[in-house]
Amino acid sequence: MRYPARILLPALTGAGLLHAALITDLYLRYVKAGLRPLLIGSGAVLLLLALTAATTRTGRRPAEHGRPAEHGRPAEHAGADDQEHADGDGHEHADGDGHAYGDGRGHTDADGHGHADGHGLGYADLGGPADGHGPADGHGHDHTGTPRVAWLLLLPALSLLCYAPPALGAYTAARANDKTVAVQRGFAPLPTASPLPLTLTEFTKRVRQDRSRAVAGRTVRLTGFVTPAGRDGGWYLTRIVFSCCAADSQTVRVRMYGRPAPPADTWLAVTGTWHPRGALGTRTAQAALDVRDARPIAPPVNAYTDDLPLTPS
Template identity: 40%
Template sequence: MRRPLQAVLLVLLGAGVLRVSLFSDIGLRYVKQGLQPYLVASGIALCALGAIGALRDGLPFPARRPGRDAGHEDPEPVHGHDHTRGPRVAWLLLPPALALLLYAPPALGSYTAARDSPQLVAEYESFDTLPARGPVPLSLTEFIARVQQEEQQSLLGRTVVLQGFVTPGEDGTWDLTRLLIACCAADAQSLAVTVHGVTAPPADTWVRVTGTWHPGGALGSTSAALALDAIAVDRIPEPPLPYVDRPPAAG
């Protein structure tokens, strides 16, 4: 790869990073929200390095070489190395640069969740008192924690509202799923609650499920079924933050 092309490639890559981090929230499909400023800084740095390289090489108007103006040939490469060229492996940066500019890959979904073992949630020291009446909106994390850890069994007979995306299971079953990340999509792990009583919407559809705990095992213990008897399932748009932050391990 010639040096002028290296500069162009750096600018393209930087522009792609800025497109998904500074000019949109697409970057949140790949990293947690707290890392977004670092993506912006990286995009600016890549564009700056590319611009500096382009100016060094005389772009967009290449400088005329004195040797060529005098009718002389370009000097031979020193020690067999052509310093006007970069490593060919640099071309591997072109596909991700174009992908970020033209088609940003979607957030992880059911394909990842179906191939992952559901993650146990952290131990809760205490739980807030639930409203006395009406459906209770809960995160998937809190629902799982209350089902498995709460000795008072406050969810028994209560109607809850959960949100997530659809992951098809076996024998026509399906799970309401969220993915947890500690840093980025590469370390994603799944939270899943099996939904009974309603036909599964298409895979990766984001839905709001209203229902009650599906009896199984002992509520308030690790044997409690992570399942819901659905009353209603409504489609919703994918949220701007598709992942749930997973706190770092203690110690």
């Protein structure tokens, strides 16, 4: 990659990371909150590398090893014991000390050193180019250029500053795996508050595992976003849960009854009671709610956890 891109790429990426994790909360769309210090540190390191590259002189060309040989003349002279030999074709070769003699075509001597052709063009030895200016083909053309398409690498880094990819929502939830609800042995008594705020996971556990049937007849309040259920026109209240980042996201869903489906991705606080389907407290029970009230809310700060919602600061 060319010199300007080597500076711009880490600089833009570092600035984007700091913008997403230090200045705003955009990083919560992609990773868990606990990874914030690592993102800030990574952004700072990338900016430091870009600054170092910008202030350090790069691309120095090594000094030339010697002047090119003239046509038909030796490139170097070692002394009185130099000998010149010619083959049957009249081409000149290196002497016993490995010194080059031009024949107009360019050869490699016994030491593997490059030689000049009859036009004074340098040829690389086995370790690199003769003049240190970069790789060259047999015609002396430089092929160190970077394809223009490499500049497209700057677009993802620039997008972190100018356009943050949208948050995961109903489209992802409809195609993601449902989060496995862990088996819980024994449940504490529920608070007496009404409506009772519960997470989707806690509500599901109570419906399918709580033998005391504590949620029977209780009015609960659940929070999540709308995911269409399919052709029947039903819908789910959904939360997407990150184990580490968006790549390993899973969903927790509770089926809603009694209200038409709101627009997908709408965040709601839904109040209702358990929808009787299956035997409460067993695996046959469906995690479902008869909706009494559904109010739109702003997406919470902890949108990718299944916790009681935190309101934006």
